[in-house]
Amino acid sequence: MPTGVAIRDVREQLFDAAEKVLLRAGPSALTSRSVTAEAGCAKGVLHRHFADFDDFLAAFVLDRSGRMNARTAALRESAGTGTVADNLTGALTALFESVAVAVVALVSFRDELRSRLRQTWPAGVPVLTEAATMIADYLAAEQAVGRLAVDADVETLAAMLIGTGHLLYADRRGARPPTDAVRRMVGNVLASAGPAPRD
Structure with a gap:
């Protein structure tokens, strides 16, 4: 996704992506890269909304x-x-x-x-x-x-x-x-x- 394009409900989009990766491939496949790829956004999007990946995962759970x-x-x-x-x-x-x-x-x-x-x-x-x-x-x-x-x-x-x-x-x-x-x-x-x- 190009930089500067607004993503609606970004947290929910990232959470839904994390759920899909988790269900499809298990916890070892759950990375910031796999989540943002599933969500169709740049990796930096996740890090703009969460302190780090474990902060994201805690919010997801x-x-x-x-x-x-x-x-x-x-x-x-x-x-x-x-x-x-x-x-x-x-x-x-x-x-x-x-x-x-x-x-x-x-x-x-x-x-x-x-x-x-x-x-x-x-x-x-x-x-x-x-x-x-x-x-x-x-x-x-x-x-x-x-x-x-x-x-x-x-x-x-x-x-x-x-x-x-x-x-x-x-x-x-x-x-x-x-x-x-x-x-x-x-x-x-x-x-x-x-x-x-x-x-």
Whole structure:
């Protein structure tokens, strides 16, 4: 792209480019050059908006984590409708077929990125931490309408669902698990908490 040509929503354009590179080729392929090439802009554009590449990556990870808000609202609104297992299966499938798994690999891959994130994100991995909160909020809503046992520990269940879901999807280059496998995992985790919820 020629110098002097304005780029609209440059941060979002760079974040979208980073997501494409990350999903296509993994964290080792994510460089300032690969991101700006994917975005169709000069390398200097990224450095005009961010202190360095790890500053860019930290902003990218937090941006993708912030997108969980809309998913959280939609999942909470589904409480009391459909089945608990189907609602969770849909939410987990959408989560893990997004950039979430790749973000975990990215954060694990780059020490400096982890250090930057710790300045604003004290524990856990962004995106997955937000997802665990989303699932726990949904399970609490199902408890409130009587479809989940009152004594179920929703935070532990949420962590189990996220952790087990991540294991199902962790092989980025492998085939995605079938929906039935995700639903079976959800049913097993919910059953481990005590009586099966009544749909």
